[in-house]
Amino acid sequence: MANLLHAFPPSLGQNYKILHKYVALYATHLIREGGYSQALALYVQHGAPANPQNFNIYKRIFSDMVSSPGTNSAEAYHNWADLRDVLFNLCENLVKSSEANSLAHEEFETMLLIAHYYATRSAAQSVKQLETVAARLSVSLLRHTQLLPADKAFYEAGIAAKAVGWENMAFIFLNRFLDLTDAIEEGTLDALDHSDFQDTDIPFEVPLPAKQHVPEAQREEVRDWVLTVSMDQRLEQVLPRDERGVYEASLVAASTGVRALPCLITGYPILRNKIEFKRPGKAANKDNWNKFLMAIKTSHSPVCQDVLKFISQWCGGLPSTSFSFQ
Template identity: 80%
Template sequence: NWDAAQRVAEAHDPDSVADVLVGQARFAFEQREFQKAEAFLLRAQRPELAIKYYKEAGMWSEALRICKEYVPSRLEELQEECGREAAKKGSRGTEGLLEQAREWEQAGEHARAVDCYLKVRDPSNAVLMEKCLLKAAELAIKFLGQSQSVDVTRTVAPQLVAMKKYSAAAELYLSLDLIREAIDAFIEGEEWSKAKRVARELDPQSEEYVDQRYKEYLKNQGKVDSLVGIDIVAALDLYVQQEQWEKCLEVAAQQNYKVLHKYVALYATHLIREGSWDKALSLYVHHGVPANPQNFNIYRRLFVEMVNAPGMNCAEAYSSWADLRDVLFRLCENLVKSSEANTPAHEDFETMLLVAHYCATRSAAQGVKQLDTVAAKLSIALLRHTELLPADKAFYEAGTAAKQVGQQKMPNPSAPPRLLSQAIDEGNLDSLDHSDFQNTDIPFEVPLPAKQHVPEEKREEVRDWVLTMSMDQRLGQVLPRDERDTYEASLVAASTGARSLPCVLTGYPVLRNKIEFKRPGREANKDTWNKFQMAVKTSHSPACQDVLKFLSQWCGGLPSTSFSFQ
C-alpha cells in the first residue's frame, strides 16, 4: 500500500519519503503508467532515474525531454547515446528510421528528426517517401533556422520533382520565397499556366523567362500550332524544320509581305536543291517577286536551271517559259521602283527577261504552223545571248530550227554544235573557228558549258548534216545579209556600228516598216506583227493570245489595230 507507506514516511521519517516515491515510480513504470512514474521521480528529485527508466523502455524522446529540462549537463552525452541507438534502429530498415524520427520529433530534436526522415528510402512505397520528405521540410521550416530550412528544401524539392510531385515541390519552394525554383518545378511538370501566374504575381521579371522556356518546350515537342500564338517567327522556323512548307507559307502570309517572302525564299532554295526548280518558280508566280538583293541569287538560279533544262524547246513548254517571263517582268518592274534601279543587277535581269520572252514566244509559235519561221528566227536571235544560255544547246536549237524551215532561206549555224562538243570535251575554246560569225553580234567569248547539252545521237546527226552541206555546192555556208550588208539577224550594222532595235516577236533587227509601241525601245517588224496577228485570229491559240497580253504590259499597250486577246 504505497499511499499508506508514504503517509508513514512523511509523518515519522521524512528522509525516507524519496525512497518511497522511487519505489512507487518503479512500480508505475512496470505497470507502464509512465506519466505517474515520471511525476513520482520528479517529486523525489530523481530525474536521472526517470531518464534511466525511459531509456530502458526505449522511450528516448521522453528521456531527452527530461534530460533537457532537468539535467541539461548530461544532454550531449544522452544525445550521442541516443544517436548510437538510432543507428541500430536504422539498420533495421525503414520502420526503424521512422520510429526514431518520430521519437526525435517528440523529444524536440527536430534537426535529428529531419535527418532521419531524409534517410528513409523505400522506392516501392512512393506515398511513404513523399510523406517523409514533406515532413522533413515541414519540421525544417517550422523549427530550424532560415539557412537550414533552405538547405533542407533544396534537398527535398528535387526529389519530389523526380517523383513527379511537381506542385508539391513548387509549393515548398514558394514557402521560402524561392520563386525561380518554384517556377522551374512547375515548368518541369509542364504546368505552364501555374508557372506563368507565379511569375506574373511574384516576379514579373521572370515572365520572359517562362515564355522562352515555353517556346523551347513547344519547339522540342513539335507543337508548332500552339507556338504560332506566342512566337510567330519561332513557329515558322519550326514549320521549316519539319518541312511543313505549305503550312509555313499559309501562316506567314497572315503576317506581312516581308515575313512571307523570307520563307518563300527558304522554300524556293530548298526546292531548287531538290531539283524542283519548276515548283520554286511557281512560288514567285503566286506570291510576287520582291526586289530584295538577298533574293537575286534565287532568281538567277531559276533562270539558269530553266535554260539548261532539257525538253524546253517545244510548244508544250509554253506555260513554264511564260511563268519565268512573268516572274522576271514583275521583278524588273519592282526594281525600277527600288534602290536597285539601273544597277548592273537590274540590267542583267532585264536581259534575262528578254531571253525568257523570246523562249516563251518561240514555244507559242511552235504550236501554230503558220509561225514556224517566227519560232526559227527566235532560236537564231537567242544566239546573241549565249553568255547566258548554254552555247551548244543554243546553236543546236538554232541550226535545227533553220533546217526545219528550209536552210536556203535561213542561216545555218549548225557547225558550232559539233565544234562546241569537241571544245566541251577538251575543256577549252581553242578548237573553235568563229570566222563565220565575225561582224555579227553573236558573242565568241562565252562560258564553256560544264557538260554536253546535246545528246550523242543528235550530235552525230549534226556531223552528218554538216558533211552533206559541205559536199553540196548549192548550199553555201555564207550567212545571209540584208540591206545593211550585215548578217540579217545581227542588231549591229557591220559597216557603221549602228544598232537597231530587236523585233519584239522575232528578236531580228527592225529596219523599215516598223510598228512602234508606247514604251521607248519596243518595236516590231510590221510584216511579222501582221502575220502573228493573223495566226492568232485563225488559230485561237491561247499561248499566242497570252504573248499578246504580255506584250501589252511590257510595251505599254498594243497598237489600236491589234487583235483583242480578252
C-alpha cells in the same frame, strides 16, 4: 516548310518580309533538290521582290530552266510564260527600288527579254503558220549566248533553220554546235574558229557549257548531216545578208555601228515599217506583227493570245492598229 507558307496572310508590311524570307529558304531548298520549276511556282504565287539577297535565287532558276531538256516545244509554253512573268514582276519592282538601273537590273531585263523570246517561240511552235517566227526566235537567241548554254542554243537554231529550209544558216550553226561539243569534251573553247561570225552580234566570248546539253544520238545525226553537206560542196558557207550588207539577224551594222531595235515578235532587227509601243525601246516589224495577229485570228491560239496580253502589259498597251479580240 510548304505548310508554313500558307500560315501567312498575303497582307503587306512585316508579314510580307517574313513570308519572303521563308519563300527564299524554301526556294533554295527546292533548287538544291533539282526542283527549279517548283521554286519558280513559289515566285509566281508570291511575287518576286527586288531584294538583293534573292538575286542569286532568280538567276539560278533562270539558268536551270534555260539549260533543261524538253523546253524547245509548244508544250513548254506555260513554263516559259511563268519565268517571263516572274522576271517581269521582278523588273517592275526593281524600277521602284534602290537597285534601279544597276548592273543587276540590266541583267534581269536581258533575262526577261530572253524568257519572252522563249515563251513566244513555244507559242509560235503551236501554230503551223508561225514556223518561221519560231525559227527566227531561235536564231535571235544566239546573240544572248553569254547567258545561255551555247551548245544547246546553236543546236536549236540550226535544227530550226534546217526545218524551214535555211540551209546556209543551218550548216553554219550546226557546224558551230559540233565545234562546241568538241570544246566541252576538251574542257576549253580555245580552239574555236570565229571567222563565220565576224561582223555579227553573236558573241565570241561565251561560258564553256559545263556539260553536253544534247544527247549523243542527236549529235551523231548532226555530224552525219554536216558531213554530207560538206562533201556536196553546194552550199556557200556564209550567213545571209540584208540590204545593210550585214548578217540579217544582227542588230548592229558593223560598218556604221548603227543599232536597230529588235522586233518583239521575232527578235530580228527592224529596218523599216516599225510599229512603236509606249514603252521606249519596244517595237515590232509591221509584217511580223500582222502575221502574228493573223495567226491568232485564224487559229484562236490561247497561248498566242497570252503572248499578246503580256506584250500589252510590258509595253504599255497595244498599238491602235491591232485587231481586237472579243
